[in-house]
Amino acid sequence: MTERFGSYQNEIYLQGYGGTTPAFTTDATRLEESAADLLEPGPFWYVAGAAGSGATARANRAAFDHWRIVPRMLTDATERDLSTTVLGTELPAPVLLAPVGVQSIVHPDGELATARAAAGLRLPMVLSTASSHSIEAVAEASGDGPRWFQLYWPNDPDVCGSILRRAKEAGYTALVVTLDTWTLGWRPADLDGAYLPFLNGDGLAVPFTDPAFRSLLEKTPEEDAPTAILRWISMVTGTDRNWSALPFLREHWDGPILLKGIQHVDDARRAVDAGMDGIIVSNHGGRQVDGAVAALDMLPEIATAVGERATVLFDSGVRTGADVLKALALGARAVLVGRPYVYGLAHGGEDGVRHVLRGLLADFDLTMGLSGHRTVTELDSTVLRRV
Numbered sequence: 329m330t331e332r333f334g335s336y337q338n339e340i341y342l343q344g345y346g347g348t349t350p351a352f353t354t355d356a357t358r359l360e361e362s363a364a365d366l367l368e369p370g371p372f373w374y375v376a377g378a379a380g381s382g383a384t385a386r387a388n389r390a391a392f393d394h395w396r397i398v399p400r401m402l403t404d405a406t407e408r409d410l411s412t413t414v415l416g417t418e419l420p421a422p423v424l425l426a427p428v429g430v431q432s433i434v435h436p437d438g439e440l441a442t443a444r445a446a447a448g449l450r451l452p453m454v455l456s457t458a459s460s461h462s463i464e465a466v467a468e469a470s471g472d473g474p475r476w477f478q479l480y481w482p483n484d485p486d487v488c489g490s491i492l493r494r495a496k497e498a499g500y501t502a503l504v505v506t507l508d509t510w511t512l513g514w515r516p517a518d519l520d521g522a523y524l525p526f527l528n529g530d531g532l533a534v535p536f537t538d539p540a541f542r543s544l545l546e547k548t549p550e551e552d553a554p555t556a557i558l559r560w561i562s563m564v565t566g567t568d569r570n571w572s573a574l575p576f577l578r579e580h581w582d583g584p585i586l587l588k589g590i591q592h593v594d595d596a597r598r599a600v601d602a603g604m605d606g607i608i609v610s611n612h613g614g615r616q617v618d619g620a621v622a623a624l625d626m627l628p629e630i631a632t633a634v635g636e637r638a639t640v641l642f643d644s645g646v647r648t649g650a651d652v653l654k655a656l657a658l659g660a661r662a663v664l665v666g667r668p669y670v671y672g673l674a675h676g677g678e679d680g681v682r683h684v685l686r687g688l689l690a691d692f693d694l695t696m697g698l699s700g701h702r703t704v705t706e707l708d709s710t711v712l713r714r715v
């Protein structure tokens with residue numbers, strides 16, 4: 329079905345902000361600035377922050393500027409169909425909600441509100457293992473909306489198997505395995521405030537409600553939270569999960585599996601050779617390796633190497649409709665967006681997330697039409713110029 333995402337523009341022009349829409353900006357830069365006014369410094373910097381000097385986070389944005397769209401005229405792009413299918417999930421537009429943990433630090437409803445907004449738009453939410461609400465509660469909030477699950481890979485096979493089983497039973501269809509965060513990067517803004525959300529107990533709903541995890545503890549997490557927290561952290565950190573352990577995930581998950589945090593073309597090839605269904609080209613929004621290459625700069629090479637053998641998704645720095653168009657033209661099947669929807673959540677819970685996403689979709693829809701494209705299948709590198 330063709331959705332008229334661009335009509336959100338009329339809604340805003342005709343009624344103003346605060347009419348049928350929440351009263352805050354859809355501009356990504358101003359949105360971040362107003363989130364800074366709204367949130368306590370700890371949570372704000374946890375979301376906005378990056379590794380080290382922030383060079384990679386800035387490079388992620390700057391990389392989009394090196395590509396420019398070359399619009400075409402009189403192509404009959406009045407009616408657009410932005411829909412696509414990603415690993416069996418039908419999307420009205422090529423956008424997913426990136427897995428973001430500990431969402432309760434910006435809004436008490438956290439992932440529940442995000443799930444409702446995503447489901448209403450039929451965009452897949454990728455639920456983080458570091459969720460503030462349980463797998464099952466977020467699934468219920470999603471209703472019949474599409475949902476994927478992101479794994480921080482516990483080295484205990486029983487706990488890993490149990491979490492995957494719960495996700496499957498709760499209706500999550502695809503599994504995203506994050507590889508780039510086996511320990512947290514050096515993040516000065518968080519270190520300045522000595523702010524680490526899960527040490528306050530946030531983002532632990534998944535292990536704390538997990539029977540296999542609980543059975544390993546002498547005292548329940550309710551009786552002795554610090555011990556449970558440290559046990560969990562030690563389970564999901566470390567490099568002892570390796571390429572040869574991927575068959576374990578395949579055995580415990582009967583849907584598509586994607587590896588997230590792929591930045592080198594040889595790792596992309598390796599993922600394909602290991603039988604993975606997809607990869608997410610990402611540097612975690614610049615939060616892990618300061619000085620790492622911009623994610624977009626690796627996308628064309630990786631997409632070419634992978635070809636049709638697996639699905640290539642992209643995140644890190646997507647802020648506008650033009651960014652979505654460019655990432656697709658450079659080989660991504662769809663993109664994930666992170667921080668912007670979290671700022672929407674901070675501003676207005678479910679309505680706030682919806683507002684940010686509808687703004688992005690409208691921008692993408694209008695940018696597609698005005699550059700002369702009716703469907704996402706038309707996009708390839710010939711629609712861009714490198715400058």
Ligand SMILES: Cc1cc2nc3c(=O)[nH]c(=O)nc-3n(C[C@H](O)[C@H](O)[C@H](O)COP(=O)(O)O)c2cc1C
Nearest residue numbers: 375426427428429456506612613644645665666667
């Ligand atoms: C506050 C925050 C928490 C995140 N938590 C997770 C997580 O739990 N799992 C994960 O795979 N990625 C996590 N990410 C990374 C995002 O999935 C995504 O890669 C990144 O935010 C994309 O960049 P963008 O924010 O520039 O759009 C997190 C990002 C942020 C900002």
Ligand SMILES: O=C(O)C(=O)c1ccccc1
Nearest residue numbers: 429430458509526531615
């Ligand atoms: O902060 C992050 O980037 C992240 O991925 C994470 C990891 C553990 C818990 C919460 C978020």
